[in-house]
Amino acid sequence: MCDADDQLDPVIQRMIKGDETALAQLFSAYRERLWRIINFRLDRRLQGRVDPDDILQEAYLNAVQRMDRFLYDHPRSFLIWMRMIVTQTLIDVHRRHIGAQKRDASRDVSIQGRWSPASTSYSLSFHLLGHLTSPSQAALRDELSEQIDLALDGMSDIDREVLALRHFEELSNLETAALLGLSEQAASLRYIRAISRLRDVLEAIPGFFNE
DSSP: OOHHHHHTHHHHHHHHTTOHHHHHHHHHHHHHHHHHHHHHHSOGGGBTTBOHHHHHHHHHHHHHHHGGGHHHHOTTOHHHHHHHHHHHHHHHHHHHHTOGGGOGGGSOBOTTOOBOHHHHHHHHHHHHSTTOOSGGGHHHHHHHHHHHHHHHHTSOHHHHHHHIIIIISOOOHHHHHHHHTOOHHHHHHHHHHHHHHHHHHHTTSTTGGGO
C-alpha cells in the first residue's frame, strides 16, 4: 500500500469487513484529492452546470456498494481504488448530461480507471490554458493552444497520462507508477520527458511554473 494507506491500514481493514463508518473516514481523508481529479477530468461544457461535490457524493454511494470488492479491485491503495470509482462515476455523469455519442473523447475507461488518450489530451490542453480567459489573452491562448496540441500529439499515450496524473491529479510518483503498472523509475523518467517536451510552451504560459 502507499504511505497514506499504511497509516490508515486498520481503517481499511474495517471497511473491507463492511464498516461504512470506516469508508466515510477514508473518503474524508482523500476528499480534496478526489475533488481535484474530478475538476481536471470534468468536461468544460459541464463546468458551472455540474457541481464536483455532487459527483463526489455519487461516487461515495457507489463506493458503499463496492466495499466488499476492494481486495479484488485494487488492494494496493485506497486512493487508486476510489479514483477508479470516481472515474466511472464521472463517465456516467458525462453520458447523462452530454450523451455518449457527443463525448467520444471520454467514452471509454478501463477497469484500472485509465481515460482514453483523446480524453487525456482534451483535459490537458484545456487546463494548461484554463486561466487565460480575458479578451487581451485570446491571441496568446490561440497560439499556445496550437503549440500544446502539437506537443501533446508528439508524446506517447502513456507519457501524456503520466503528465496528467502527476501535474493535475497531483498523484505521487509512486501512485502514478502503481496506477499505470510502471516501475517508479519508469514513471519518473516519463514525467521528466513529458515536461521537457512541453517546456518551451509551458514557459510561455504566465505563472505555470509558479503553481
